[in-house]
Amino acid sequence: MNSPPLTLRKRLPLHIRVLLGFVLGALVGLAAHFYAADAPLTHDAITYVTRPLGQVFLNLLFMLVIPLMFSALVLGVAELGDIASLGRLGWKTLMYTAAVTGMAVAIGLVMVNLIQPGLHLDPALVQQAMASNAAKASDIVASGHQLDALQLLVNIVPHNPLAAAVDDKQTLGVVFFALMIGIGLVLTPSPATEAFKHALQGLLEVSMRLIGLFILLAPYAVACFMFTLCAQLGWDVIVGLSWFVATVLLAIGLHMFVVLPLWVRYMGGMPVRTFFRGSQEATLTAFATASSTATLPVTLRVAEENLGLPRKVSRFVLTVGASANHHGTALFEGVTVLFLAQVFGLHLGFLQQLMVLMLCILGGIGTAGIPSGSLPVIAMICGIVGLPPAGIGIIIGVNTFLDMCRTALNVTGDLATAVVVSHRSGEVDVPAMAPEPRAEAQQDLLTGRR
DSSP states (O other), X not given: OOOOOOOOOOOOOHHHHXXXXXXXXXXXXXXXXXXXXXXXXXXXXXIIIIHHHHHHHHHHHHHHHHHHHHHHHHHHHHHHOSHHHHHHHHHHHHHHHHHHHHHHHHHHHHHHHHHOGGGGSOHHHHHHHHHHTHHHHHHHHHHHHTOOHHHHHHHTSOSOHHHHHTOGGGHHHHHHHHHXXXXXXXXXXXXXXXXXXXXXXXXHHHHHHHHHHHGGGHHHHHHHHHXXXXXXXXXXXXXXXXXXXXXXXXXXXXXXXXXXXXXXXXXXXXXXXXXXHHHHHHHHHHHXXXXXXXXXXXXXXXXXXXXXXXXXXXXXXXXXXXXXOOHHHHHHHXXXXXXXHHHTTOOOOHHHHHHHHHHXXXXXXXXXXXXXXXXXHHHHHHHHHTOOGGGGGGTHHHHHHHHHHHHHHHHHHHXXXXXXXXXXXXXXXXXXXXXXXXXXXXXXXXXXXX
C-alpha cells in the first residue's frame, strides 16, 4: 500500500509564539533568580547568551529603521499628490496626537493623586535606591540638563541629514528631511523624479521583506529579553516600589483598554476586536524591544497587512508617530514627576500639575524612541518644577519593566491614531489582489461596521 503523503504541521501564529517565548523566558529567569541569582552559570548565561542574542535582534531591526523610515515617509508624502492634502493630513495627525496624549497624561495625573504612591514608599528604600543608582542617575541628569525646548525645535531641521541619521536623539531631523524630499517630489513631476520614486519603492519593499525574515526570530529574542530581566531583578525591586508600579500599570491599562478602544470605535470606525487582533503582533514586539523606533518596521507591516490602512496615510502617520507620538511615555513622565514630588514632600497645585501635563505632552515629542529614552526628559521636567533631578535614581530599578509596558502603549496608540486619521481623511487604498483579511479590515474601517 502507498502511504499518504506527509504534510507539514501547521505552525503556530507568530504572536502566539512570541507570547510563549515571553512566558518561558520569564519563568526560567525567575527560577534562575530565585535558586541561583549569584551563580556563575546565571551570570554567564546573561553575559554570553541571552543579552548578546537580544542585542543582535535589536540591531537587525535598528539596521533597517533609517532606510525604512526615509523611504516610507517620502513615498507617503509623494502619494498624497498635492501639498494641500499633506497639510490636511498633518494637521489631523497633530490634533489627534495632542488630544490622545493629553488624555493619557491626565489619566496618569489623576491616578497619582488618587493612589498617592509616593506616600507609601519606605524612606530607607528611597535612600538605598538613590545610593545604588547614583552614578547612573548623574549621567541621566547630565543628559537632561542638555535638553532645551528651543534647541529641540531647532534640531528638527538637521544641519546634516547623515549625522541626524546616526544619532538616536535626532530622529525628528530625519523625519523632517524625508518630508522635504517628499514635498520636492510632489512639486517636481518629471521622468527623473518618477525613477527616484521607483527606486525608493524598491528600497521599501526590500526593507519590508528583510523585516519579515528578521521578525521570525522574535519569539527567541523575547525569551532572551525576559530571562535577562527576570534573572537580574526578580520581583524584589518591583515589590519594593509596588505602589508606583501599580499606579503606572493601572494608568496604562485604563488608557490602552478604555480610551483607545473608544477612540478607535467611535472616531476611527473600526471594531475594537479587529483593531486589537490586527495590532497584537506590533504590541508584543514593542513590549519585547522597549523601543518604538525598533518596532516601526513591524508597525508599518501590521497597519497595511492586518488593519488594511491606506499606505499613504499609514506610512506618514506611523513614521512620524514613531518619533513624536508617545502616549505611554508622556503618561509615565507625568506619573513619575508627581510621584517624586510626593516622595520629597513637594506639593504641586493645580496650575503646577497643568504645567506638568503640558511639559509631558511636549516631552513625549522630544523623547527618543529608544529604551529608557524618557529618563533625561523626566530629569529636565523635575528641574523645571523644583525637584532634585537625581531623584530619578529611585525608579531606575523598575524602569526597564515599565519601559516595556509604556512602549507597548506607544505603538498601540500610534496604530490607533493611524486608524482615526485614515477614517477621518476618507482615503482608500486597497490593491486589486489584496488578501481577504486586509479587505475585510478596510471595509470595517470605511463603514464603521461592528
